[in-house]
Amino acid sequence: MKNQVIAAFAALATIAAIFTACSKDENSSSASARFSVYLTDAPAAYDAVWVDIQDVQVNTSADASTTTGWQSIHLLRPGVYNLLKFRNGMDTVIASQEIAAGTIKQIRLVLGNNNSVVIGGISYPLETPSAQQSGLKLNVNAQLTAGVEYKLWLDFDANRSIVTTGSGKYILKPVIRSYTQAIGGSLQGIVLPPLSSKGVFVIQNTDTVAAAIPDPVTGAFLVAGLNAGAYNVAIAGNGILKDTTLLGVNVTVGQVSNIGSITLH
Incomplete structure (x- = not known):
């Protein structure tokens, strides 16, 4: 990972x-x-x-x-x-x-x-x-x-x-x-605690198609311009808290897919 x-x-x-x-x-x-x-x-x-x-x-x-x-x-x-x-x-x-x-x-x-x-x-x-x-x-x-x-x-x-x-x-x-805007979908979520993640990476097959850095205060992130389909979302820890990956997150054209809050441990 x-x-x-x-x-x-x-x-x-x-x-x-x-x-x-x-x-x-x-x-x-x-x-x-x-x-x-x-x-x-x-x-x-x-x-x-x-x-x-x-x-x-x-x-x-x-x-x-x-x-x-x-x-x-x-x-x-x-x-x-x-x-x-x-x-x-x-x-x-x-x-x-x-x-x-x-x-x-x-x-x-x-x-x-x-x-x-x-x-x-x-x-x-x-x-x-x-x-x-x-x-x-x-x-x-x-x-x-x-x-x-x-x-x-x-x-x-x-x-x-x-x-x-x-x-x-x-x-x-x-x-x-x-x-x-018309062909792309978006993916959003919150990484907790704030400052616990180095980055969020949206992966399809073996390719990273987009990335974001969570807000340092709220932990919120948004990745826009994604084609419709299923993605793996890799959340990199800060070296103290562990990495985590969400599998098969679906993105739909013209919509924002919300994966909710992810707490790193």
Whole structure:
């Protein structure tokens, strides 16, 4: 069990984003759809991870390799975001706009140069590889229907997105899991006593698909964006209290599955 939980810190699987309708937008026109992008984060062992977001773009071209067809989505606040503020079910909308209905092939996140990581109270710059300076591309292949709102979450895995070089530098290579409200279900619970768990890991077969850190005061946690199905929920102890695993927890699309309170001993 411990080996599986330790491995989970280094291997969070990517879930492909599939779009579907979730609610009608009465103010949208007959030829457009509301498209919103949210930012959230997986657990990471840093004081802060600041990411400089300057633009969010979508591509409607039939040729995914083309450099044309990109359209910027209205960014609510360009600038730096501390990823660690958006853990355990917290998120923030970064871009939202009415766009023409049709197919979106890709989404691109354009980062600025003001990226940094704080470790032990000391801030270090995060270098961005030249190959990613034009923007981080994610394939989505989504069909947007007129008059319907679509919400996409970008779940940064800050722990895997930061690479340390041999010379002591830090490089930002974003690893992102994306999901939508319509196709995903959620799982929530409470780990007692608070501060007794290092993390909660949602496992399907042998893959850890998502993780959360319980709130230090209440012990509550939430894992969102899960496909429908049965999962094992591994709760890592703090070294004093033992690990525990719940088997066969069912998740349903559009619903929050509550596993209640789990007390570690």
